Amino acid sequence: MPLRQTATAMALALFAGPAPAQDAAELIGDAGRGAQIYRSCVTCHQIGPGAENRTGPHLNGIFGRRAGSVEGFDYSDAMDRAHGDGLTWDYARLDAYTENPRALVSGTRMSFRGIKDAQDRHDVLAYLRQFTASPQDIPESAPTAILREVDLPPEVLAIVGDAEYGEYLASECLTCHKRDGSDEGIPSIVAWRAEDFVVAMHAYKQKLRPHPVMQMMAGRLNDEEIAALAAYFEDLD
Known part of the structure; x- marks a missing residue:
């Protein structure tokens, strides 16, 4: 997978x-x-x-x-x-x-x-x-158990993001992340591959990544909005 x-x-x-x-x-x-x-x-x-x-x-x-x-x-x-x-x-x-x-x-x-x-x-x-x-x-207990897997629907992975819509949505992201790609204590998200961006946002949304602010931000976004942001930041230079 x-x-x-x-x-x-x-x-x-x-x-x-x-x-x-x-x-x-x-x-x-x-x-x-x-x-x-x-x-x-x-x-x-x-x-x-x-x-x-x-x-x-x-x-x-x-x-x-x-x-x-x-x-x-x-x-x-x-x-x-x-x-x-x-x-x-x-x-x-x-x-x-x-x-x-x-x-x-x-x-x-x-x-x-x-x-x-x-x-x-x-x-x-x-x-x-x-x-x-x-x-x-502890084969069936934390921290080493494998839990039941739930697959991300393939149609989510197939979404082609609208970069113009992503630019509209990105203003909130850019209050912290730098448009020029600089890294000043917050990682750059400029020129990320779109699929890596989508993975990261879904990881925050599902609380695989532990940052509480990003979990909250990602939790507000639907699949199309995440794809749009991914398309925008991938092409940002």
């Missing part, structure tokens, strides 16, 4: 009830296979006994950990903002972040482009899960 579907689907899933208790491997994925996939990550992120920070922070205890909270690691401004917003690494957010880091945390300096295959992500997260305290005891 593409990120634009997965991120919003997982966001909706946060408010669904937990899945029935099942075998942990069935709930999440194949940890052995995930360890093999994770080999491409170890140059930046260590995990396991003696793990240290490298280019990225260590990933021991990642489930349930607040973003940007590993002591001694110099995080990007974007991750510091996510920390201030209260972003916490539960399963839904880890899944969305590993699929496309920049769609969940705008401006992250993590250059990794993401794992597009859903099963690959589930397997990697099953591997990471082994390094959170006693995960085998």
Whole structure:
């Protein structure tokens, strides 16, 4: 499932009830296979006994950990903002972040482009899960359970936004975000790819992204208005 579907689907899933208790491997994925996939990550992120920070922070205890909270690691401004917003690494957010880091945390300096295959992500997260305290005891409970997914309707993803209408709507956005694309404590949204903008706004709308003001703003917008804003800011230079 593409990120634009997965991120919003997982966001909706946060408010669904937990899945029935099942075998942990069935709930999440194949940890052995995930360890093999994770080999491409170890140059930046260590995990396991003696793990240290490298280019990225260590990933021991990642489930349930607040973003940007590993002591001694110099995080990007974007991750510091996510920390201030209260972003916490539960399963839904880890899944969305590993699929496309920049769609969940705008401006992250993590250059990794993401794992597009859903099963690959589930397997990697099953591997990471082994390094959170006693995960085998809580296969159906937070912070590592997979909740029921609700798909974003495909017709929402197919909306072609009206950029002129988006310009009309954008005045409220531009009270904080800069029209010239500068980043002064608030991430730039100029020249975003439209689909990334739509994903981010739906993530706020469904409370996957934790910023309360943006949750309120996105909650006021319907699907056509979000698409219109996305079209406007994509072409803004």
